[in-house]
Amino acid sequence: MTDLTQLGIKAIRDGVRVGEFTAREVAEAFNAAVAEAAELNAFIVTTPGHALAAADEVDQARAAGDELGAMAGVPIGMKDLFATRGVQTSAASHILEGFRPEYESTVSQNLWKAGAGMLGKLNLDQFAMGSSNETSHFSNVASPWRKAGSNQPMSPGGSSGGSSSAVAARIAPAATGTDTGGSIRQPAAFTGICGIKPTYGRCSRWGVVAFASSLDQAGPMARSVEDCAIMLGAMAGFDSKDATSLDMPVPDWGGALSSDLRGKKIGIPEEYRREGTDQAILDAWEQGKAWLKDAGAEIVDVSLPHTKYALPAYYIIAPAEASSNLARYDGVRYGLRELPEGAGLQDMYAETREAGFGDEVKRRILIGTYVLSAGFYDAYYNQAQKVRALVARDFERAFGEVDLILAPTTPTASFPLGSMNEDPLTMYLNDVFAVPASLAGLPAMSVPAGLNPDGLPLGLQLVGKPFDEQSVLDAGLAIEQRAGFTAAPEKWW
Template sequence: MHPTDFSLRGALDALAEGAISSEELTRAHLDAIERLNPRINAYITVTAEQALARARESDARRARGEAGPLEGLPLAIKDLFCTEGVRTTAGSRILGNFVPPYESTVTANLLRDGAVFLGKANLDEFAMGSSNTTSAFGPVENPWSRRNDPDARLVPGGSSGGSAAAVAARLALGATATDTGGSIRQPAAFCGIAGIKPTYGRCSRFGIVAFASSLDQAGPVARTVEDCALLLRSMAGFDPKDATSAEVPVPDFAAACARGVRGLRIGVPQEYRLDGMPTEIEALWQRGLEWLRAEGAETVEISLPHTRYALPTYYIVAPAEASSNLARYDGVRYGLRVAEADGDLRDLYERTRAAGFGAEVKRRIMIGTYVLSAGYYDAYYLKAQKVRALIRQDFERAWERVDAIVTPATPSAAFGMDEKQDDPVTMYLNDVFTVTANLAGLPGLAVPAGLDAQGLPLGLQVIGRAFDEETVFAVGAAIERAADFRALPGLRAGA
């Protein structure tokens, strides 16, 4: 087996047995990055020397019997997480040279448990996008390709496309990601890997560059459901530096993966059957439900009646919060500054933000500023918050009847970089199956479950009760076992 083909669990076992060292594992991934990253652009910054030094330290700790839960595992870190002494850009020109003097809580937790950071993964600018084409550092290419058009360059999904592409292409064993409206689950589905957005508050947001504060949540992407469980246990935990962090126990998520689904009631929301949805996605959904029934679960038809309003609600709430959060990038305190020698303060703001922000970020700032403005706040933002409460109530009623909900993860497989890009509304529709979990603050897991007619991966989504990621992992692992998804992208290390 090539060193980059390990799962996280497999790598941990190999390291424990002495079959490979962290330095060897890390060097193999760095060699793969050097070979493939110029093509797929999954990393903005590669920290090779730092990674090798930490790998050697990790091997020394293991030799002393001091190995942590993730000891020696090479990971990619989405470039939205502040990393002390390492450039953090958020995929934007305005933060192009920002080097944080502190570490985000999530990445600090991973370092505490022995992980090795390979570098910072590319993303849609400020996490705004569903294609990873809005990054100021160029688009990320999906390592998968279509059977009938292998030369077409496909998107990896967004905003965590760099994280997902790095894992799928074997340029990292796992990666951190963030999810505001589907930005973990959609890229995971497009790239044929697993990814979970945990319950809002499960992981600290301290040190993560903010997009929409009431929606953003960190989570992992990895090759398997169990790998995601291993990463999430290290990433999660209460943090007094984050007022939205929940003081709840962090269970052994990996143990839940073997729990099975016998006796569970699985909800099937009728509102997720969309007009025009590809028949192969509907067929995969039904196949997934059959797999769960065969394992002893019961499927129950349910209704989430306000789902139809979720997408417009999200695209009012998220831009409004982005407008507020991004007001801090003014060219005064840090990041890019553009100004004429004789310009006034307003001129400084205008020139800096015009040069520093890309088109999609500007679009969302303008939408957000509009819906928060005098005369429109009640008509748009306040109404959206009321609808958000109704969406949350729909789920609360559903939990009276079911233990988890299973839906498609995305309305299509990965699309081409030259497709959909000139129509923002069409792009926003990629989040149609995922935004509800963010609006309600619930955990959602994407699991690769099949291929479309062009050989591209398709995923199923499992949604669970707040802080019941264990049931989500149990259901996801059952789908994973039944699907036995072994297809690999053509563009990967060791291929």
């Protein structure tokens, strides 16, 4: 039999449907792969029983001749930001350690309804705050990739580093991620997989631990563009419990996929040619233009003049929203409670947060509280919101001329774990190419483009018009077919 862990969503689903193998066989193969990969630290909690129970349901439904869902028989990893009934949901933070929700997030419920099972809860940067998966209370996630000739542990990206590591290591065929300022796209680029952040509102935020509510968006991470399209279709949909949810039908993105880009115009933003970007990434960008041209697209230069202000604006808006969202973690209703003898209510708040939040989370809460405080609200927060509007307007104008934008996903390939811990600002620069699309709420995807001279993956990013995930996926498919990226990390774990 084929090594089932080498298969993606479509191959597993179709194989189960025709009886080539059972859903239980798939779940058993991936459960075993997860158990063998403890060194990656991709999972905070494993749930082999959930994967097997979901698989048995699919096998029974197939035996009864029932129609199978879009994700039938596919066991996935669930980022530990999504509430899962009865299973610890910690956001990789000590303050929520041991919290087992009595409810299910809308996105995870949609996936279970489509026939998926859960291999476990994936590690991440604490409260999704980070670009390297080094801020988790449950220790760092390691990338399955290593530099050629080196054993140095590399970053899988963040915040969805557990997701990217698990998919790249073939211990999960796919995983959920969330993207606030690049947390699906950057880790996908670092580990040589695909990941798409849909239009803001496409996937419900209900039951997802909040970081920055006006930016957070769930999306799929998988090994192919088609697998991302299938999984996104299962995740997306209107949800009355989320006030920002889009009340729009969910297209059949997978069924409509086409790599024929004739008649499409692809914009190349000059402002993304930043100093400090690796030459290998600039070369991949040039190659990407040639691939899209070969697919029939016309390449057009565009300008996004406010790009240079996007990152500073993001690092005001996101921490401001975080300081508001994380105020609920106070030791009163759920999660950690630190109550020293004789302490009052304010002492309990302070002690609980001091013990429960990690350094990066505290840093962002302090920044956010500062920019929202009297005397600074107008100078910082309001100004950042105005910049956000200008960034969105830049995209709107560009999309008057072109259908899509092609850019690098990240300024560098993956870096060694620990190499940027002393300089948070350098770490924040990892998000420089990903943040503008997040501020504008646009669909954006990272697709593998090749390897750099060190043998590490590089990603190209496609940004589309609002609600036009189809064009983003189509262009991603065109790149995927021409790049022929089949490289996989050598197993060391």
